[in-house]
Amino acid sequence: MPRTIPEPPFELSALIPEFADLARETTLLYPRSGNPGVEQSSMGGPLLWPADEPWPYCDQPGHWTCGPGSSAWEKVTPETVPMVPVIQLFARDVPGLSFPPGKDVVQLVWCALLHEQDPAGVVLPRMYWRNEAETVAAGLLGDAPAPDEGEYDEDLIPRPCTVCPTPAVEYPQRDLPEGLLQALLPRLEELEERYGFWYSEVACALQNKVGGYPAWTQSPDWPHCSQGHRMEHLFSITGEVAYGRWLPLDEHRPGTAQPIWDAPADPEIFDAIGPELEIGDAGGLYVFLCRRCPDLPYAHRSDCH
Numbered sequence: 001m002p003r004t005i006p007e008p009p010f011e012l013s014a015l016i017p018e019f020a021d022l023a024r025e026t027t028l029l030y031p032r033s034g035n036p037g038v039e040q041s042s043m044g045g046p047l048l049w050p051a052d053e054p055w056p057y058c059d060q061p062g063h064w065t066c067g068p069g070s071s072a073w074e075k076v077t078p079e080t081v082p083m084v085p086v087i088q089l090f091a092r093d094v095p096g097l098s099f100p101p102g103k104d105v106v107q108l109v110w111c112a113l114l115h116e117q118d119p120a121g122v123v124l125p126r127m128y129w130r131n132e133a134e135t136v137a138a139g140l141l142g143d144a145p146a147p148d149e150g151e152y153d154e155d156l157i158p159r160p161c162t163v164c165p166t167p168a169v170e171y172p173q174r175d176l177p178e179g180l181l182q183a184l185l186p187r188l189e190e191l192e193e194r195y196g197f198w199y200s201e202v203a204c205a206l207q208n209k210v211g212g213y214p215a216w217t218q219s220p221d222w223p224h225c226s227q228g229h230r231m232e233h234l235f236s237i238t239g240e241v242a243y244g245r246w247l248p249l250d251e252h253r254p255g256t257a258q259p260i261w262d263a264p265a266d267p268e269i270f271d272a273i274g275p276e277l278e279i280g281d282a283g284g285l286y287v288f289l290c291r292r293c294p295d296l297p298y299a300h301r302s303d304c305h
C-alpha cells in the first residue's frame with residue numbers, strides 16, 4: 001500500500017511555470033524492516049532467483065572494508081564474495097516503472113565491500129530483469145549464499161525491509177541548469193520567504209526511490225553508455241530516512257510536522273525505519289539505465305555529504 005505523504009507546501013510548477021516541463025514521476029519506496037518473501041517487492045529481502053542460474057559472486061581484487069564510525073579503509077582478502085540482495089521490485093507494485101517487454105521483476109544485488117578499482121568508490125551493483133511466471137515455473141533457488149564474517153562491510157548490507165511504493169512528482173534540484181537557477185532566484189527566494197521552504201527541499205527526495213531525479217549531494221554526474229546515450233536515473237539507494245516534505249503522514253507526531261521518532265522516540269517505529277545502510281557518509285548510490293541500447297546497459301554513481 002502506498003504511504004500518504006503531505007501535500008507539498010507549494011506547487012512549484014504552478015507558481016513557477018518554468019518548472020512545468022521539468023516534472024518527473026518518482027516512486028518512493030519507504031523501506032521498513034520486516035520479513036519480505038521471495039515473491040514480494042523488498043529492499044534487502046530474498047530474491048526470486050532461478051535454481052539453474054548461479055548466484056552472483058564478486059571476484060574483484062582489492063576488497064576493502066570501512067569499520068563502523070570510521071573512515072579508514074582496511075584491506076580484506078576474500079577470494080570471491082557472494083553478492084547481497086539490495087532491491088527487488090515487481091511490476092504490479094511499481095506502475096510508474098516501465099519494464100522491458102516480457103519482464104515484470106527487476107533485481108539489484110551488489111558486493112558489500114569497497115573496491116579500489118571502482119570509480120564510484122563503493123559497491124559494484126548488478127541488475128537483472130526477469131519474468132516472474134517463467135522463473136517460478138522453472139524452479140527457485142533455495143537459500144542464497146551469504147557472505148561470511150569478514151566478507152562484507154556491515155554499512156553496505158541493507159537489512160530485509162518491506163517497501164511501500166508511493167508515487168510523487170519531483171523537480172530538478174542540482175540538475176536545474178545554472179542559468180535557469182539564476183533567472184529564477186528572485187522568485188525562489190520569494191517562495192522561501194512566504195512558505196518557509198527552500199525549493200530544493202520540495203523538489204527532490206534523497207530517499208530510496210525509483211525514477212525521478214537523483215538528489216545529488218555533490219555535483220551531478222550523469223553516466224553515458226558506450227554508445228554515448230545519456231542514461232536515465234533508475235534507482236536511488238541511501239541510508240537517509242524520510243523527513244520534512246517526504247515524511248509519511250502516519251509517521252508524524254499527531255497534529256505536528258515533527259517525525260514520530262523525534263525524542264521522545266517510539267522505539268518500535270524508530271528502529272524499523274530504513275535499510276540501515278551507510279553509503280559514503282549519508283550520501284546516495286544512484287543506478288542508471290540506457291533503454292536505447294537493446295542489452296539495457298547500466299551504470300552507477302555515488303556521492304557523500
Ligand SMILES: [Zn+2]
Nearest residue numbers: 058060111113
Ligand atoms: Zn567486490
Ligand SMILES: [Zn+2]
Nearest residue numbers: 225229290293
Ligand atoms: Zn545506450
